[in-house]
Amino acid sequence: MATKPGTTTNTIDRFLASELAGEIEFLTARNRSLGSARANKLLGPLGLKVRSYSVLSLACSGMAPTQRELAEFLLLDPSQIVPLVDELESRGLVGRAADPNDRRSKVITCTNEGMQLYKKARVATAEGEDIAMANLSKSEKETLRELLARIAFPQ
Amino acid sequence: MATKPGTTTNTIDRFLASELAGEIEFLTARNRSLGSARANKLLGPLGLKVRSYSVLSLACSGMAPTQRELAEFLLLDPSQIVPLVDELESRGLVGRAADPNDRRSKVITCTNEGMQLYKKARVATAEGEDIAMANLSKSEKETLRELLARIAFPQ
């Protein structure tokens, strides 16, 4: 009997002391995997995934992102933005508008329905965040948010 | 309030004030993307990627992980572990040993060469971590590490 069937926490605890478990890149990868799986589950009933949610969120930000800007901010290839916007557009949630200053670019804007869905989706992702950080105090959450932002957007 | 699109000011800065940029799940996903790309580049000369490095690291931990445990700790499907171990094994870096207590399981152990390569790889990932957290003080780094661990391994 090497491992008791049904108890999955034993395995994790066994490797908490490993050098890998202390590496921030590993912890980040693990948190991303846990977080996106949870977010996808919460967004599923709305017909969204983390990717399409991110695009919808920026489309609803009032900042009029172009597809190129979406790719850069989300760290995706521009060709990956196309089917994401296609799907949201086909559902009437966002629209492609010609940029008057540069007709090569297409500005992504959200429709009223897109905004309504985004508000629901935002509640879902906030719930996921609460679950993820259930063990953290309010000030710890804000500390974590600030430190993550300084790494995600180095000056 | 739509900001003027197409302006050549830094694209990232334009969206720092977006609601998405304040979401921890988004920041985590972005950090993971930046970090794994950087780590893969640093590990490339050693013939490793973040995935194979993670397996090698645990194999060299002295904790004798089984493939099932590797999958659980790394949040991968067990079938994904197979080709990872295959590749490391074919290079003589790790070995599959029958678990004497349970002959279904295979314990992954590292060879001398595996350990030597791991030590070099560990230097590379530490360098990546230094680059990622260049803007953080030493105490901020440890705070971040602890907060990430509490999310990655909820009790």
Add this chain to the structure above:
DNA sequence: ACTTAATCGTTGACTTTATCAAGAGTTTAC
């Protein structure tokens, strides 16, 4: 003004990664 180069969205080909089901061998449970 006119040619050349660069940019944006898009398509398509291709590789890598993720997800799932099923099978052979082994261990556990009843």
Add this chain to the structure above:
DNA sequence: GTAAACTCTTGATAAAGTCAACGATTAAGT
């Protein structure tokens, strides 16, 4: 002792990442 559960493995399929090239448009150079 038989049935159920577990581990590794294979294979099929879907999703995601990477890269080159094209038409339309803009910018740069002369």
